[in-house]
Amino acid sequence: MDIQMNELRIVEAELGISVDVLVKAIEDALLYAYQRVPGAVRGARVEMDRTTGKVTVYAPEVDEEGNVIGEFDDTPGDFGRIATATAKSIIAQRLRDAESDRILGSFKGKQGQIVNGVVQQATGKNPESRDLLVDVGEHEAILRAEEQVPTEHFQHGDHIRVLVLEVSVGPRGASVRLSRTHPDFVRKLFELEVPEIADGTVEIVALAREAGHRTKVAVWCSDPAINAKGACIGHNGQRVRAVTTELNGEKIDIVDYDDDPAVFIAAALSPAKVVRVDILNKDQRQARAIVPDNQASLAIGKEAQNVRLAAKLTGWSIDIRKESEADN
Numbered sequence: 001m002d003i004q005m006n007e008l009r010i011v012e013a014e015l016g017i018s019v020d021v022l023v024k025a026i027e028d029a030l031l032y033a034y035q036r037v038p039g040a041v042r043g044a045r046v047e048m049d050r051t052t053g054k055v056t057v058y059a060p061e062v063d064e065e066g067n068v069i070g071e072f073d074d075t076p077g078d079f080g081r082i083a084t085a086t087a088k089s090i091i092a093q094r095l096r097d098a099e100s101d102r103i104l105g106s107f108k109g110k111q112g113q114i115v116n117g118v119v120q121q122a123t124g125k126n127p128e129s130r131d132l133l134v135d136v137g138e139h140e141a142i143l144r145a146e147e148q149v150p151t152e153h154f155q156h157g158d159h160i161r162v163l164v165l166e167v168s169v170g171p172r173g174a175s176v177r178l179s180r181t182h183p184d185f186v187r188k189l190f191e192l193e194v195p196e197i198a199d200g201t202v203e204i205v206a207l208a209r210e211a212g213h214r215t216k217v218a219v220w221c222s223d224p225a226i227n228a229k230g231a232c233i234g235h236n237g238q239r240v241r242a243v244t245t246e247l248n249g250e251k252i253d254i255v256d257y258d259d260d261p262a263v264f265i266a267a268a269l270s271p272a273k274v275v276r277v278d279i280l281n282k283d284q285r286q287a288r289a290i291v292p293d294n295q296a297s298l299a300i301g302k303e304a305q306n307v308r309l310a311a312k313l314t315g316w317s318i319d320i321r322k323e324s325e326a327d328n
Helices: 005-015 019-035 079-106 183-193 228-233 235-246 261-268 293-300 302-314
Strands: 045-048 055-062 068-073 114-122 132-135 140-143 159-170 173-179 203-210 214-220 251-256 276-281 286-291 317-322
Touching: 005 019, 005 079, 019 045, 019 055, 019 079, 055 079, 114 183, 140 159, 159 183, 183 203, 183 214, 183 235, 203 302, 214 228, 214 261, 214 302, 228 235, 228 251, 235 251, 251 261, 261 276, 261 286, 261 302, 286 293, 293 302, 293 317, 302 317
Parallel strands: 140 173, 214 251, 286 317
Antiparallel strands: 045 055, 055 068, 114 132, 114 159, 132 140, 159 173, 203 214, 276 286
């Protein structure tokens, strides 16, 4: 059975993949298939007629001394069926590759960036699934339940901003995964709202986040004339408020980074006031923060969230101690 050349020409016309490229891929695949047939002759080649689609396996003919003196037709009897199946498989794979290239092409350089999208529908057969398909322009991407903030609930048609978490190619083609919980989502939002961060004047040194609840951001600037924290807050708080609004009210603490761990830890425990920070073990990064008695609950935070985020932000284990108990 011959391969239908018109199918290859349709692929060429619609996807811009030349017939020669398709034929070469089919010939290579068929040669591999032939080599697995019992009695296959080593050194054979597969040739596909570009006009008729006829597939022929040519095996080398050798003399008694092993010299190649010609070729003979060694096409297996059922090779037409194998050829047809192989051609269909190659065409299907090329279609997947073309779609992957299209997606990867449009998203080249967008991994780790924020894009705008429109919620389309839930995915999967489970009606309880919170996975969402999001239209991000030329195609749809997926926002998994674990990448959604638990307190947020989106409906069909909602316009949302999302972080492009991953662009990958798998057996089923290209896929784009999105996130609204990743710490870099907050980082990129600040880049969009704060020109000094976008141009590198102000640096976000560290960021700790519990999505939907609170984020702590440590910022720094090498220019003493620039107030890094003030730049992020903005006039009348408009810059940080814009980020908070996008995060649907998630609390944001912006603190100044300092190379001195004691100073940095004290700042990280904001909004609590800290009397002093004692470094207990520098190698194991253990510290104790002494706070006024009436600030202990604030320093620890509800369900220990404030001190937990401060520890993530600084990379230090922090023990909170009331001032009245400090010397006991």
